[in-house]
Amino acid sequence: PVVVISVLAGLSSVAQILESIKRFAAVDDVFSKSFATTLVLKSDPTFNNADLSAKLRSSALLSAVYYSHPKSHVEVLPSGPYFLYGGGIHQAWRLYEDELDSFIFSVVPDDVLKPKRQVLRYTVLESFGSSGTWRNIAEPSQEKPLAGARMGVKDIFRLEGVKLTMMSRPWIELYGPDEESADYVKKLISLGAVIVGKTKMASFASPEEPTDQWIDFHCPVNPRRDRYQRPSSSSTGAGVALAGYPWLDYSIGGDSAGSVRAPAPCSGLFSLRLSFNSTSMRGIPANLSKFDVVGQLSRDLDDLHHTVAHTFDLNDNSTQFPSKILYAQEFYPLVNEKQQAMTEEFISILEGFLGVKRTLFSMTETWDRSPLKEAEGKSLLEYLEKTDVRRSILTGCHMASTNSATITKKFGKEAYVGPVVRFRWNVGKGISRDEYETYLDHLAVFRNWFGQHLMSHDPQTLSNAILIMSYGMPDPEYRDEPNLPAGTFISLRKNSSPVFHAPQLVLPFAQMPYHSKISGRDEVRPIASTMIGAKGTDLMLIKLTKAAFKKASWPITINIGRLMYPLADNLRNVAPSSENSANTYAAVRQAVNAVKELETPLMELSTEEVGRSCVVV
Structure with a gap:
C-alpha cells in the first residue's frame, strides 16, 4: 500500500x-x-x-x-x-457488503486511464462478503477522482461491457453484454462520476410490489423503520441503497409512471421526475416513450441541485419564485386526518415564504367553464376516459411481441413474466394503434389546456404557479402481506406530471407514528408532499424548496438508516434543522476542495482537464 x-x-x-x-x-x-x-x-x-x-x-x-x-x-x-x-x-478499492440486497451487481472499469472522451467499459465484480450472503460493492477512493461522485444506476441504463438484465431471467438468456453505454451514463462519466453498480428494480420497470410479485429476483430490504416495510416498485433498489448506504452519493433511476416518485416516500428520500426531453434517452429501453424521463433520488437538496444542474439540458434563468400555489379540490382533503394536518403545515410554510395564500380550484369545474372545441362537449373525465389503461400499449406491444417471440424462436418456449407484467402486456395487445394515437391526442389537448388556464410559463418565474400534491401512503405497508391480484393502473392524478411533461419534486417532510407488528415498538413512516411546475422549472423547484425549508428551519438533508430525521415532539415529529450534512456529497466536495486548494500542477494541464480531474481512475 x-x-x-x-x-x-x-x-x-x-x-x-x-x-x-x-x-x-x-x-x-x-x-x-x-x-x-x-x-x-x-x-x-x-x-x-x-x-x-x-x-x-x-x-x-x-x-x-x-x-x-x-x-x-x-x-x-x-x-x-x-x-x-x-x-x-x-x-x-474498498469493498462494502450490499446487506440490503439493493444491487443486481457491482461493476468496476476495465481501463481506468482511458482518455476522458472515451467511454469506459465495465466488468461485473463477482465477490461476496465474509458471511457468503451479500455481494460486495467496490468503492474507489474519492480522492483519486477528486470529488468523484459514487453513483448507482438503475438496471434500465445500458452500461458497456455488462448485461442489461431488466430483472428477467428470460431476458438475461436472450441478450449478451451491452456494447455501448446509455447517453446519460456517458455524460455522468465524462463529468467524473464513479459508477459502482446497477441497482435492482421491479421486472421491466413495472409496478410490482414485494414479496409475492417479485418472482425472478428477491426484492431489496427497506432500511427505514422496522426494515420490513415495502420499498415500493420500479426504482426499488435505487431508493433502498441511497437510504441505507453512507458510501453512495447518488441513485439514478427512470420515471414513466412513478418509478422514482413512488420509492421516495417509502425510502424517505427526495426525488425529482425531470421535465420531458431534458436529456437523451438513448440507451434506455422504452417503457412509455412519450413519457419516459431520467429520475434522480437524493438525500440532500444541495446535492440534488448540483447533479441536475450539471447533467441535464436545463436553464434556470428565473429571477423570482411563482406567485400562485394551486390546491386542487380533487386531491384534498386527504383521507387520513393526521396526514392532512401535516400537509397543511407544509403548505403553510410555502404560503409564508411566497407571501400568498393557496388558490383553491377544481380541475373539472375549470374545464367545464373553459370548454375546448376538440372535446366536443365532453366532461374532463369523459374526455380522458381509460387513458390510464391505454398508457400500457407501448410496454405491451414493444416488450411482449418483440422479446417473447424472440425467446420462443431461440429456446422453443414462452418467455416467463410475472403476473403484473403479463396483465399489462395483455391489455396493451388489445389496444389498437389508432386508439393509442387518439389517446395521445387527447392528452396533448389536455396538456395545452392546463398550460393555458392553470399553469403557464412566465419569463421571470418560469412557471406562474406550482401545483401541490401528496404522494405515498400514511399507513404501514408490510412486505409479508399479500398483494391484490394484478389488474389496476395508476390513476391520472398520480400521472399528472408525466401528462404535463412537467417536473415533480417529491419532498418527505414529516414522520407518521405507528406501532409495528414486526419490531413490537413504535416506528415512524415518512410523509411526503410534492410540487409540480411548468416544463423546465426543475431547478427552480429545488431552489424554492431549499429557501422555504431553510426559512422555516426545516432540514434539507436526510439521514441514513432507520429514521429519516431526528424525532421531535411536534406535529411533523421532526427536529429542526441541525445543519448536519456529513453524509452528503456536498460535504465531501467541500473537504476535497480543501485538498485541491493545496495543489497547482507544475505540468501544463488545460483548464478543462483540471476542472474534470474527477474521472473514474
Missing part, C-alpha cells in the same frame, strides 16, 4: 505533504494508516527533489519514498491510495 501525491508548488515542505496525507484520512473512506507509510511523489522530470527527498526520508512517519514522472497529463494518476505490485501501480 502506498499514497500517491503530486509534488506541486504549494507542497514544497514535509509538513505540507504530511498535512495533505492527513486530509486524505479525513475525507476518503478507502484510505487507511497502512497507505501512509510509503509515499509515491509525482513530479515534473525537471523538478529538483533531492532536498525534499532527504527530508522526507528522515521523517519517522515514512518508511520509503518513490518518484513518478508522468510523460503526459493523460498518464497522471490523481492523488490517493494505491498498491505497488508486480512492477505496476494499482488503484485501491
Whole structure:
C-alpha cells in the first residue's frame, strides 16, 4: 500500500505533504494508516527533489519514498491510495457488503486511464462478503477522482461491457453484454462520476410490489423503520441503497409512471421526475416513450441541485419564485386526518415564504367553464376516459411481441413474466394503434389546456404557479402481506406530471407514528408532499424548496438508516434543522476542495482537464 501525491508548488515542505496525507484520512473512506507509510511523489522530470527527498526520508512517519514522472497529463494518476505490485501501480478499492440486497451487481472499469472522451467499459465484480450472503460493492477512493461522485444506476441504463438484465431471467438468456453505454451514463462519466453498480428494480420497470410479485429476483430490504416495510416498485433498489448506504452519493433511476416518485416516500428520500426531453434517452429501453424521463433520488437538496444542474439540458434563468400555489379540490382533503394536518403545515410554510395564500380550484369545474372545441362537449373525465389503461400499449406491444417471440424462436418456449407484467402486456395487445394515437391526442389537448388556464410559463418565474400534491401512503405497508391480484393502473392524478411533461419534486417532510407488528415498538413512516411546475422549472423547484425549508428551519438533508430525521415532539415529529450534512456529497466536495486548494500542477494541464480531474481512475 502506498499514497500517491503530486509534488506541486504549494507542497514544497514535509509538513505540507504530511498535512495533505492527513486530509486524505479525513475525507476518503478507502484510505487507511497502512497507505501512509510509503509515499509515491509525482513530479515534473525537471523538478529538483533531492532536498525534499532527504527530508522526507528522515521523517519517522515514512518508511520509503518513490518518484513518478508522468510523460503526459493523460498518464497522471490523481492523488490517493494505491498498491505497488508486480512492477505496476494499482488503484485501491474498498469493498462494502450490499446487506440490503439493493444491487443486481457491482461493476468496476476495465481501463481506468482511458482518455476522458472515451467511454469506459465495465466488468461485473463477482465477490461476496465474509458471511457468503451479500455481494460486495467496490468503492474507489474519492480522492483519486477528486470529488468523484459514487453513483448507482438503475438496471434500465445500458452500461458497456455488462448485461442489461431488466430483472428477467428470460431476458438475461436472450441478450449478451451491452456494447455501448446509455447517453446519460456517458455524460455522468465524462463529468467524473464513479459508477459502482446497477441497482435492482421491479421486472421491466413495472409496478410490482414485494414479496409475492417479485418472482425472478428477491426484492431489496427497506432500511427505514422496522426494515420490513415495502420499498415500493420500479426504482426499488435505487431508493433502498441511497437510504441505507453512507458510501453512495447518488441513485439514478427512470420515471414513466412513478418509478422514482413512488420509492421516495417509502425510502424517505427526495426525488425529482425531470421535465420531458431534458436529456437523451438513448440507451434506455422504452417503457412509455412519450413519457419516459431520467429520475434522480437524493438525500440532500444541495446535492440534488448540483447533479441536475450539471447533467441535464436545463436553464434556470428565473429571477423570482411563482406567485400562485394551486390546491386542487380533487386531491384534498386527504383521507387520513393526521396526514392532512401535516400537509397543511407544509403548505403553510410555502404560503409564508411566497407571501400568498393557496388558490383553491377544481380541475373539472375549470374545464367545464373553459370548454375546448376538440372535446366536443365532453366532461374532463369523459374526455380522458381509460387513458390510464391505454398508457400500457407501448410496454405491451414493444416488450411482449418483440422479446417473447424472440425467446420462443431461440429456446422453443414462452418467455416467463410475472403476473403484473403479463396483465399489462395483455391489455396493451388489445389496444389498437389508432386508439393509442387518439389517446395521445387527447392528452396533448389536455396538456395545452392546463398550460393555458392553470399553469403557464412566465419569463421571470418560469412557471406562474406550482401545483401541490401528496404522494405515498400514511399507513404501514408490510412486505409479508399479500398483494391484490394484478389488474389496476395508476390513476391520472398520480400521472399528472408525466401528462404535463412537467417536473415533480417529491419532498418527505414529516414522520407518521405507528406501532409495528414486526419490531413490537413504535416506528415512524415518512410523509411526503410534492410540487409540480411548468416544463423546465426543475431547478427552480429545488431552489424554492431549499429557501422555504431553510426559512422555516426545516432540514434539507436526510439521514441514513432507520429514521429519516431526528424525532421531535411536534406535529411533523421532526427536529429542526441541525445543519448536519456529513453524509452528503456536498460535504465531501467541500473537504476535497480543501485538498485541491493545496495543489497547482507544475505540468501544463488545460483548464478543462483540471476542472474534470474527477474521472473514474
